[in-house]
Amino acid sequence: MKFTSLGSLALLTLAMSNSSFAVTQDELQAILAEQKQxxxxxxxxxAELKKANAEQKKQAVLTKKAAASHDRAASAEKNxxxxxxxxxxxxxxxxxxNTQDIDPDRRAKTDLERVVVxxxxxxxxxxxxxxxxxxxxxxxGAALEYDGFxxxxxFESEIEAGGEVLVEKxxxxxxxxxxxxxxxxRIFVPVGLGTELHKPGQYFTTxxxxxxxxxxxxxxxxxxxxVSGSWNGFNAQALxxxxxxxxxxxxxxxxxxxxxxxxxxxxxxxxxFTVRLDYGDLAQGTGVGISYYxxxxxxxRNNDDNIEGDGNLTLIGLxxxxxxxxxxxxxxxxxxxxxxAAAITLANKTTPGLQPGNFAQVGSEAESAFFEAAYNSQSxxxxxKPLYLFAAYEYANPLKEVEQGNGSERFDIDEFAFGINxxxxxxxxxxxxxxxxxYAQDNLDDTNSFSLSMGYYFSL
Amino acid sequence: MLTRKTLIAASVSALLLTACxxxxxxxxNNEVVTPVEETGFTxxxxxxxxxxxxxxxxxxxxxxxxxAEAFHQSTLTLLNTPTAENLAAAQTAWQVVxxxxxxxxxxxxxxVDALSIDPHLDTWPLNTNDLQxxxxxxxxxxxELVKGFNDDVQGFHTMEFLLFGDGVNDNTKSIDEMTALERxxxxxxxxxxxxxxxxxxxxxxxxxDATDANSAAYQDLLLTPDNEVYxxxxxxxxxxxxxxxxxxxxxxxxxxxxPFGASIDATDTSLVESQYSWNSLADFSNNIRGVQNVxxxxxxxxxxxxxxxxxxxxxDATLASRVDEEIAAAITVIDAIAGDNDMPFxxxxxxxxxxxxxxxxxxxxxxLQATLxxxxxxxxxxxxxx
Numbered sequence: 001m002k003f004t005s006l007g008s009l010a011l012l013t014l015a016m017s018n019s020s021f022a023v024t025q026d027e028l029q030a031i032l033a034e035q036k037q038x039x040x041x042x043x044x045x046x047a048e049l050k051k052a053n054a055e056q057k058k059q060a061v062l063t064k065k066a067a068a069s070h071d072r073a074a075s076a077e078k079n080x081x082x083x084x085x086x087x088x089x090x091x092x093x094x095x096x097x098n099t100q101d102i103d104p105d106r107r108a109k110t111d112l113e114r115v116v117v118x119x120x121x122x123x124x125x126x127x128x129x130x131x132x133x134x135x136x137x138x139x140x141g142a143a144l145e146y147d148g149f150x151x152x153x154x155f156e157s158e159i160e161a162g163g164e165v166l167v168e169k170x171x172x173x174x175x176x177x178x179x180x181x182x183x184x185x186r187i188f189v190p191v192g193l194g195t196e197l198h199k200p201g202q203y204f205t206t207x208x209x210x211x212x213x214x215x216x217x218x219x220x221x222x223x224x225x226x227v228s229g230s231w232n233g234f235n236a237q238a239l240x241x242x243x244x245x246x247x248x249x250x251x252x253x254x255x256x257x258x259x260x261x262x263x264x265x266x267x268x269x270x271x272x273f274t275v276r277l278d279y280g281d282l283a284q285g286t287g288v289g290i291s292y293y294x295x296x297x298x299x300x301r302n303n304d305d306n307i308e309g310d311g312n313l314t315l316i317g318l319x320x321x322x323x324x325x326x327x328x329x330x331x332x333x334x335x336x337x338x339x340x341a342a343a344i345t346l347a348n349k350t351t352p353g354l355q356p357g358n359f360a361q362v363g364s365e366a367e368s369a370f371f372e373a374a375y376n377s378q379s380x381x382x383x384x385k386p387l388y389l390f391a392a393y394e395y396a397n398p399l400k401e402v403e404q405g406n407g408s409e410r411f412d413i414d415e416f417a418f419g420i421n422x423x424x425x426x427x428x429x430x431x432x433x434x435x436x437x438x439y440a441q442d443n444l445d446d447t448n449s450f451s452l453s454m455g456y457y458f459s460l
Numbered sequence: 461m462l463t464r465k466t467l468i469a470a471s472v473s474a475l476l477l478t479a480c481x482x483x484x485x486x487x488x489n490n491e492v493v494t495p496v497e498e499t500g501f502t503x504x505x506x507x508x509x510x511x512x513x514x515x516x517x518x519x520x521x522x523x524x525x526x527x528a529e530a531f532h533q534s535t536l537t538l539l540n541t542p543t544a545e546n547l548a549a550a551q552t553a554w555q556v557v558x559x560x561x562x563x564x565x566x567x568x569x570x571x572v573d574a575l576s577i578d579p580h581l582d583t584w585p586l587n588t589n590d591l592q593x594x595x596x597x598x599x600x601x602x603x604e605l606v607k608g609f610n611d612d613v614q615g616f617h618t619m620e621f622l623l624f625g626d627g628v629n630d631n632t633k634s635i636d637e638m639t640a641l642e643r644x645x646x647x648x649x650x651x652x653x654x655x656x657x658x659x660x661x662x663x664x665x666x667x668x669d670a671t672d673a674n675s676a677a678y679q680d681l682l683l684t685p686d687n688e689v690y691x692x693x694x695x696x697x698x699x700x701x702x703x704x705x706x707x708x709x710x711x712x713x714x715x716x717x718x719p720f721g722a723s724i725d726a727t728d729t730s731l732v733e734s735q736y737s738w739n740s741l742a743d744f745s746n747n748i749r750g751v752q753n754v755x756x757x758x759x760x761x762x763x764x765x766x767x768x769x770x771x772x773x774x775x776d777a778t779l780a781s782r783v784d785e786e787i788a789a790a791i792t793v794i795d796a797i798a799g800d801n802d803m804p805f806x807x808x809x810x811x812x813x814x815x816x817x818x819x820x821x822x823x824x825x826x827x828l829q830a831t832l833x834x835x836x837x838x839x840x841x842x843x844x845x846x
Contacts, residue, residue: 099612100585100730251610305671345608352574352669358583358611404608406597408590441589 079122086115087200087455089207094447099410102443112138113207116168125175132169139165144262146302155302155353166261168221180229189220189241190276191291192317193332196283200455203330204374204390204421206433207453211368214252214396214411215334216315217259223266235278243272243295246311246344247302247351251359252411254366254398255313255336258297269299285323292316298340303354307347309340326379328388331371338364342403364403368396374421388421397440412440429455500842503774505693508766511757512700513682515765520564520753521661527557528657532650539643544635550646551623555739558616562743565710566750567703570678571663577656579611584733586621587612594645601644603651614649620736622646627736627806698840700768704751705832711747712825715740720809720818727809738804745794752787775839786831790824797821
């Protein structure tokens with residue numbers, strides 16, 4: 001097109017240059033008219049060209065936008081994730097110095113309770129891996145190692161490994177279909193609500209529920225395998241995992257301190273079996289469920305020659321949660337039985353090198369419970385952010401029954417708490433709580449505590 | 461030529477400098493070695509270790525076990541014949557068995573630690589609440605039952621509480637105040653107690669692991685120190701000195717200073733050991749007599765036996781005498797706390813005049829502890845083992 005226009009101009013110039021020779025006026029006018037027509041055509045072509053260019057640019061912008069949108073869609077389907085949560089506590093409480101003390105002292109403390117980093121990767125639609133690293137109390141480490149060659153067996157402290165920096169989870173998940181999955185590796189033992197609802201925004205009290213921690217490991221992880229299935233709102237799990245070690249069962253922590261995380265390697269002679277059935281979705285706020293755990297504990301002792309009996313531990317947990325109309329309710333009851341409690345007590349007192357020998361008396365039965373209710377007062381006070389007012393009740397007695405003698409009542413404790421949770425963003429929570437502890441031991445007066453905490457959770 | 465001379469001069473200077481440097485450096489080496497030659501000492505510790513092991517430590521556990529047997533017998537007598545005389549005899553027997561135990565705290569290593577025998581025998585404070593609950597709610601006591609109880613409701617101080625009462629206003633208990641169930645609990649606890657003293661003595665003399673007849677007696681590890689616990693005599697001597705430091709620290713900074721408090725308004729009677737029998741000052745004094753036994757290598761009946769004093773003398777005779785005097789001085793000032801009117805420790809911490817005497821005891825123990833840590837323990841660096 002350009003070429004044609006230039007050709008016409010050249011002809012015009014040629015015609016003009018020849019006019020003084022033999023061209024008549026009519027001929028000249030005809031040529032001029034023709035040229036004028038050509039110019040109009042050229043202008044039209046130019047306008048069309050401009051229009052085409054603009055259209056092209058517009059199309060390019062649209063294409064780019066479409067590409068960006070496509071990228072975003074792709075990132076939403078990313079095959080990795082990074083999550084983190086943590087909590088920090090301030091607490092002023094009255095504490096007893098020893099078992100004879102009946103006049104508590106007030107003590108304030110702060111605790112960087114934990115920082116947890118969770119990483120996940122989906123290899124393909126069926127296989128994925130998740131790992132959780134936890135730094136408790138700011139994170140330093142010490143672990144125990146049992147050295148059978150030292151004198152007559154010795155529990156040695158190792159400073160360089162384990163302890164307060166730990167891998168809570170290393171879980172490989174195989175998704176068979178939407179309703180069936182298998183997890184294995186270091187996985188959570190789902191007894192009670194603790195392993196389900198342990199992020200700071202998933203409980204209202206400033207600390208995780210101490211009543212549960214008095215009986216069983218809080219956020220209980222073991223090496224093993226978990227098969228889970230879902231059907232019509234029901235979710236069932238069955239697990240085979242490593243069991244507990246009764247060497248460290250104690251009066252005041254019952255089976256909780258038997259968690260083998262203190263050891264570098266987990267003795268796995270005794271395995272445990274857990275089943276759990278839930279209806280609803282507890283993590284989303286509404287559901288009920290039951291859990292059952294059974295496993296022997298004597299075989300996992302480092303020194304298992306000085307004990308008779310399997311030390312079978314059985315736990316039953318009932319739990320539930322409900323939310324609606326600005327209310328949230330949660331509760332659980334745990335009951336446990338330990339066979340051979342007297343034999344475990346005696347063995348723990350007399351195992352060489354196993355400290356402390358005191359508080360060896362272990363309950364043959366233990367129980368604990370908590371219930372908490374919270375109301376979101378955001379609309380009531382016309383606030384822009386959620387403000388929960390909550391009340392909580394907790395109870396634990398690790399020495400509910402003993403096989404021999406009397407169980408100390410010092411560890412039979414009830415607590416009533418109330419306070420607030422404020423969420424400046426959905427992933428940050430600031431808490432304040434006042435609580436009163438009541439002791440079954442009748443010469444101990446009630447004690448009071450005040451605490452503040454902050455917690456966060458995010459997922460990238 | 462000039463250039464060559466300059467080069468030579470420079471070379472010579474460099475050589476001289478190097479030589480000087482070398483000389484100076486070898487002089488430094490000499491200076492490092494010299495102090496060892498000046499203060500290094502030789503001492504054959506074999507006899508000392510043998511004497512301390514057999515005549516002080518093992519003899520002490522033998523004495524403890526014998527007196528624990530006698531105490532158990534006295535409680536049986538009291539159970540069967542509950543008279544004032546038998547109660548007094550059992551009270552005395554308790555004070556008697558307390559002596560070798562408190563003296564033995566000067567060497568609280570080996571089986572007494574590894575077998576957790578210390579907390580089984582001497583856990584403090586006592587859980588008086590649980591003890592009372594047991595007496596209220598249990599119909600009878602056997603040794604087997606008591607052995608399964610937590611350590612804070614058995615051992616020396618449980619037996620003390622049962623024998624002497626709560627110790628608040630007096631340390632006397634009449635036979636009428638003692639129930640049959642208390643006597644039964646006392647007998648059962650005394651039997652468990654004696655079982656542990658027997659186990660302790662056996663671990664030192666027969667086999668350290670009761671479940672393995674082939675394991676060595678613990679005393680052999682000290683007597684022939686070329687084993688997994690003590691690589692050489694140095695390890696044994698270090699253990700002995702650290703044992704002394706440990707108990708001097710515990711008596712001065714723990715047993716006395718904790719209930720004493722920073723002022724008369726900050727005392728805490730609940731932290732007084734042996735407060736029911738008012739035996740505290742005897743306990744403290746016996747702890748330091750135990751230090752003296754190891755240092756001198758002799759019980760009162762023995763003379764001229766070898767002890768740590770001989771090791772220290774080999775290095776520094778003046779220091780050896782000073783340590784001996786500081787130990788004796790500490791015992792004297794602890795005994796002096798009672799004053800003219802035989803004031804028990806739990807009262808003395810709340811008495812202005814007695815507090816001055818208590819402070820003197822704390823100071824004396826602090827001096828002794830510093831000497832043991834700074835002057836005696838450090839001798840190990842200069843000891844040339846043969």
